[in-house]
Amino acid sequence: MVEKIHIKDKDVIVPGTLLAEGLEYLPSGKAFRDGENIYSSTVGLISVKGRVIKVIPLAGKYAPKRGDVIIAKINGFGKFGWTCEIESPYKIDLNVGEISMNYVDLKNSKLADYFKISDYVFGEILDISESGYISLTAKRMPYRKLVGGNVIKVSPVKIPRIIGKQGSMIKILKDSSNCEILVGQNGLVWIKGNAENEAKVANAIKLIEQESHHSGLTEKVKAMLEGK
């Protein structure tokens, strides 16, 4: 059995690229095994750690996972709660029992008293059942309805860059703009401050999205935030 690895750490590869041959290698992320070989299923960045070959996808829509922190938009009422959209083709449910630590009495109030259509919610993916039923929770802090502010959409793949290493980038955005900023792993970002600062942050985030793979990004972002 020939053991061969065809790529190295930090390589950028296209779908179908042969990454390695041999059963001792383990595929992770968007790498898959076919027979004895490991291939990539998306455009991605290679990460090799020992025998594990991981493909970090560089493109693609958000796929919800339990525990993900997201920003959802209410788009309908159900019997026991609301339905939401999260920039992903999957349907998400927000149950009336997951919006507050206190009991919500629907006999003396109605769903629209709490959330209306087009309201944004900051929450966490609670559960994904086998049948594809996805539920959201927003009852514990800091999860809540988002009031006011501005929601912008970015590629979910860029979210780690917007947060930065240990939150370094998002700190720069917050400090220089006096805005509240919440980032959803599904690619939605909520910004609240005065309109001018909100626009400044939105533009800085667009810059990060476009220039994420160029060096000197932090400097460019700082310059943009100071300039405008």
Place this chain on the structure above:
Amino acid sequence: MLKQYFIELLEKDKREDGRKPFEYRDVSVETGVIARANGSARVKIGNTEVLVGVKLDVGTPFPDGPESGILMVNAELLPLANPNFEFGPPSKDSVELSRVIDRGIRECHAIDLDKLCIKAKEKVWMVFVDIYPINDDGNLLDAGALGAIAALKTTVLPKYDEKEEKVIHKELTKTKLPLVHSPVMTTFGKIGNNKFADSTMREEKAIETRLSIVTTEDGNVSAMQKGGAGMFTADDVIELIEKSAELGKKLRKLVPSK
């Protein structure tokens, strides 16, 4: 929520991307981009991109214009440019887009249609202007209109075989389409009491009403169209006509001159 955000910015004379209210995004016009077309243009306004192609053919004139050529303007809003567009028969938006751009060219008689007669009552040139948005980031109207005029300005007639009575599409003459005016469209949006030009897709979501104005090179108005359910005052309109002539002048410089 979005409306309030834009109103707050506009009251400070600002737009989300840092532009002033009556400032256009970066505009570029390229002509001769489609080999098969008799005239073509590619217009970019910010991230909005539109392709326009002009195709000529020969047909029978309309009974009310037996010695006039025919102009047909059509916009195809494919889901390519915007996932909210749908396949199928033309939507209200695509019909309005086509007709408003058509009006802008037709009303000022930009094309001298009388020069397009081959044989009175029997054969005239038909000019088809087809507008294809490639990416919609707002203001398809101005991009489409600018592309249309740029494409028309560079349109060359194909050969017409009088004996066989058919067009030889692959052979071109040196005759340019007879264009006598350069109408340019500028579209203004209104949110609250604030007016601005060249809206992005996000701004279009918040706009209550819009006004498209077409001006010719002599500063005259040749077409107007109000869209959306909001309202304009008479002062608004006069102000915007003035702005349209100003902005139109700048945009016109991007269109190749004779």
Place this chain on the structure above:
Amino acid sequence: MGGVGGPEKLIVNGKRLDGRKLNEMREMEIKVGVIPNADGSAMVTLGETKVICAVYGPKEVLPRRNLDSEKAFLNCVYGMASFSTSERNRPGPSRRSTEISKVIADALAPAIFMEKYAGLEITVIMEIINANAGTRTAAINAASVALADAGIEMRDLVCSVASGKADGQLMLDLFEPEDNFGEVDMPLAILPNTKQITLLQMDGMLTKAEAKKLIEMSMKACEQIYELQKKALKEKYGSEKESE
């Protein structure tokens, strides 16, 4: 095919009317990410043929009757812009474009992990901007790259080229006069890493030996196309660093 009129000879002194050798493809250019609104997009130029492709998905299936609970609903739509042909082409689908849309979907589906998108839709819109033969092959090359740009999980990219016969000679990537007045046109598409064929159409008459030769010729050309597709994707995504 084999129409009336047309040039007397399609091959003069071993060279084709546009100067190419028999087994030479036209120049191909690929650009990724040309439509910001789309989830994935690409533009491909093959000689004078130009096609632009947008991919939207995965997304909710509408209308619901298209929903397939076992695999993706791959909605491919091939169209020709009215100004893309010599004589103006009336906008909207035709029988020809409907058939081409279907064979393109059949060419792309084997590459996509269709089961991973069960109950969802992937829309692929390909619009020919300028036509000079080879439109469906250029469209497939564009679609494959646009799908990768959208992050749709695939086993492999898809490469496509047409070959055929004109003036009795076997040749690669027929352009318009050859397509109109030649004897055989055979578009083909493959998954480049396993060399499996996902599109094959042919009209005209070929001997078995000729058919074999054409398939080999096309497969070889697909190797070049694969390199161009990789290069185009790496141009957009290359030099990504995990963090600064």
